[in-house]
Amino acid sequence: MARDVTVVDYGIGNLFSVCRALEHCGGKVTLTADPEIIQNSGRVLLPGVGAFAHGMEELARQGLVEAVQGAARRGNALLGICLGMQLLLDESEEFGLTAGLGLISGRVVPIPATTVAGQPQKVPHVGWNELLPANEGTTWQGTVLADTPVGSAFYFVHSFMAMPTDPAHRLADCIYGGARVAAVVARDNVVGCQFHPEKSGEFGLTLLRTFLA
């Protein structure tokens, strides 16, 4: 029972890899779009790739907005991945302003087209990048990153980035174009990672194991 995990199936992207990775880590996966099951699950994973507005539309169309919010408000563990992480915030600037789940206050904004030094940079940010504590004194102990060494690399693919209002809700950043980009956001039981743990090799699996523990 301890390793049960519910993966929200709202028709966004490929869930094969994330389900396989969870199973590989000993998770007992329920892939479902049933709001009842999601709301009552002790551990929920919200995946997702693609556009923010499309993700919210699909969640709403399947009656899953309240279910995911409900699971979070009950104090159940919720992990959003990639778009699933961005959806945790209040709103996104992708294709006009779109409301998100509002579980972590803040906004999702485009990755700047230039580096800090003013050079043009590649967007999307694709590839392996290293995690650093977001703030001085940020500790990963007791979080989903408890078993993750500082500086381990994860696989990112994204064009937008999360900007939590409260810096304390940033757990880990990576550096892209000289600027900090939120890599892991967290507020109590609600956690989101911008990268794909299911594509990040052994460190990714370690993170998922911590989430399942």
Added chain:
Amino acid sequence: MRKIRLIARLDIKGPNLIKGVHLEGLRVIGSPEEHALRYYQDGADELIYMDSVASLYGRNNLSHIVEQTARDIFVPLTVGGGIRSVDDAAHLLRCGADKVAVNTAAVAQPSLISDIARRFGSQCMVLSIEAKHIGEQRWEAYTDNARERTGLDVVEWVRRGVELGAGEILLTSVDQEGTRRGFDIDLVKAVTSVVNVPVIASGGMGKPEDLVDVVKKAEADAVAMADILHYKRAGLGDIRRHAREAGLEVRSYGA
């Protein structure tokens, strides 16, 4: 600072992992799934599967191998060979691929590049190019394992492909492929100097020094290797260590 990606390339024919020279004279190496798993465990940053007979749906089809492989591989997987439509791409992505590599169909119908990029994002759309040296600083793009000429100049074709939405270039030197004589530095340099998407150098890696060369002299973003791994001339751990000692940034993957 960009991290150089070390990519294991697996060429597939039917149910087998194969390896040739100049993409011809194919020799059976073994099971693709077993080799893929070993390379993943040895720390490959990504894997590339290329089906040399482009049998997406037939017997011993590629999708089945991809599905089996993706079950135990937790790094990005690029699959190429026989992709002729957006639906083919969608099918492979559902089987567990993260990116698709397209060559022949993109040459025949360049709009396919835009269609795939629009539907799945440019990071999913890898333009695969088989390049043959035809004169001083000139290369021609080939298709079908270097059997068919296209008349396209490689550098021009790369530039056009990126404009159409290709998010990455898999650049295979037919002349160097399978020879272990090192990469075609001039070719890679000619391509990296005209586009700002990542370029994967493929074909010719015989020893770890070759990787350092193609990165330092030609600014390759990633290196695909096959022969050196399949015949165990060097392991990914040794190659990574060598790259790091030579001053390249590579991923640290624990263990």
